[in-house]
């Protein structure tokens with residue numbers, strides 16, 4: 001009997017289940033308190049070491065819109081946004097993430113957030129005036145996994161720029177889509193975020209049930225955040241959406257024209273997980289940014305949970321392009337509520353890179369034929385040291 005006995009195989013190569021097929025053997029306790037009603041991921045506060053360089057990257061290259069700026073801080077938003085910001089760039093000594101911020105349904109959800117995390121013994125700080133400009137009453141916590149999470153409802157409204165085509169670039173970023181968090185124990189993270197009200201939409205496992213990554217949503221798309229297995233807590237990436245695929249190609253063309261193609265880490269491509277079209281960039285501090293478009297609707301309560309085999313070489317790229325090692329190993333530090341980097345704890349479960357592209361790793365294109373069925377020239381793409 002394998003771990004997959006409860007899953008239904010599909011003609012696309014992945015499996016589906018009615019409920020998330022992930023269990024933690026040492027979960028964070030489930031609080032008695034009702035969790036805050038989270039609407040969506042809303043903004044990230046990034047600490048950057050060279051504010052001018054970061055502003056040039058996010059505003060001049062990627063075209064995010066400046067809502068407001070000060071000497072030490074720039075507040076940026078996407079085209080469709082009507083709240084003050086989706087990204088805060090704040091100058092600081094160490095490049096890191098200061099907050100993964102979620103909007104909640106109402107003011108009473110701030111009280112719920114305080115009660116939920118207080119019961120868990122987490123450090124909690126509430127500021128009626130907010131932690132950033134443009135945002136009112138807010139709660140920040142050091143969550144049980146070590147991530148700086150923020151919850152807010154009150155916010156300054158600004159103009160939605162969707163109709164201002166005169167301001168749009170060919171690679172216009174229209175929405176913040178999701179966060180991605182690196183954490184050593186993915187099942188423990190999934191269970192905790194389920195307690196916080198998230199639903200799993202997809203995951204990557206091996207046949208024995210080791211979980212390498214999981215995607216979780218509040219808004220009805222594939223995710224608001226994902227847990228990626230690795231040394232953590234760290235931030236893997238923050239993602240912004242474009243309308244269509246061609247907008248992502250336009251960003252690549254622009255980076256080439258600016259002789260900034262070295263900002264491109266991975267892609268463009270089509271994900272297996274999420275079915276979205278993607279591009280991964282690295283900002284001047286190395287913070288990873290994903291440009292993402294065209295995933296699918298997940299809002300029904302019986303939305304099937306998708307499980308990918310870690311050895312399926314179409315899981316991370318539907319066209320079978322290999323993942324570069326830096327994408328697996330590098331990520332940004334996260335800060336505690338005093339602004340100090342959280343210590344990073346090593347993952348002890350097997351790593352996705354090791355089992356797929358390491359010396360002993362293997363992957364397949366057709367599950368019933370195995371790795372040897374791939375052309376010889378293709379097999380080497382998936383092994384470290386074979387790339388030129």
Ligand SMILES: [Fe+2]
Nearest residue numbers: 178180239290
């Ligand atoms: Fe992503």
